[in-house]
Amino acid sequence: MKFFIDTANLDQIREANELGILDGVTTNPSLMAKEGIKGEQAIFQHYKTICELVDGDVSAEVISTDYKGILDEAQKLADIHPNIVVKVPMIKDGVKAIKWLSENGIKTNCTLVFSAGQAILCAKAGATYVSPFIGRIDDSGWDGVQLIEQVKHIYTVQGFETKVLAASIRNPNHIIRCAEAGADVCTCPLDSIMGLLKHPLTDIGLAKFLEDAKKTV
Numbered sequence: 001m002k003f004f005i006d007t008a009n010l011d012q013i014r015e016a017n018e019l020g021i022l023d024g025v026t027t028n029p030s031l032m033a034k035e036g037i038k039g040e041q042a043i044f045q046h047y048k049t050i051c052e053l054v055d056g057d058v059s060a061e062v063i064s065t066d067y068k069g070i071l072d073e074a075q076k077l078a079d080i081h082p083n084i085v086v087k088v089p090m091i092k093d094g095v096k097a098i099k100w101l102s103e104n105g106i107k108t109n110c111t112l113v114f115s116a117g118q119a120i121l122c123a124k125a126g127a128t129y130v131s132p133f134i135g136r137i138d139d140s141g142w143d144g145v146q147l148i149e150q151v152k153h154i155y156t157v158q159g160f161e162t163k164v165l166a167a168s169i170r171n172p173n174h175i176i177r178c179a180e181a182g183a184d185v186c187t188c189p190l191d192s193i194m195g196l197l198k199h200p201l202t203d204i205g206l207a208k209f210l211e212d213a214k215k216t217v
């Protein structure tokens with residue numbers, strides 16, 4: 001399973017990258033706004049900076065919702081760097097745009113996916129990635145990881161090539177369960193990635209080893 005970081009914060013991207021486990025980055029308009037990035041030029045420059053920091057796919061989301069607008073924006077985003085993956089929402093014009101983009105060599109990530117039916121449409125359109133939002137599904141009282149299992153099963157039995165990218169991760173347990181469910185990629189906030197490091201018995205055991213090591217010098 002690949003690890004992407006779900007942020008537009010450059011310090012967090014650097015920290016995850018320095019850990020040596022980072023395979024890519026996902027962003028969205030909310031994450032860009034959180035970093036105070038404003039205006040097309042500043043946004044494009046920010047994506048370029050991220051692409052230069054990380055050797056892997058970087059998802060950049062369109063804000064158009066009509067077919068022509070999505071395609072125009074997608075082509076401008078794809079021109080920023082070869083690692084840009086154009087994030088397109090799961091709407092009718094989005095599916096049409098994904099079909100065109102996939103046939104014309106532009107990588108896509110279909111976002112805001114909450115059902116297996118939507119995931120089938122993504123794959124039929126030729127999306128590179130499908131992004132089920134598991135945390136938001138959990139927030140609404142369902143089990144997001146079950147959707148990852150279901151989509152992965154459908155893609156496997158049908159031979160679809162679209163990669164399952166588990167998004168809207170809330171905690172380390174989500175990452176573990178997505179790995180069990182066969183997600184191809186998990187895009188996570190930095191604190192969920194760092195949470196995987198933690199176990200109290202590791203801390204207790206290390207303290208004891210270091211204490212005992214003093215007897216050996």
Ligand code: G3P
Nearest residue numbers: 006027028135136167168
């Ligand atoms: O980037 C898409 C997704 O990961 C958003 O997550 O936490 O806003 O539900 P969240």
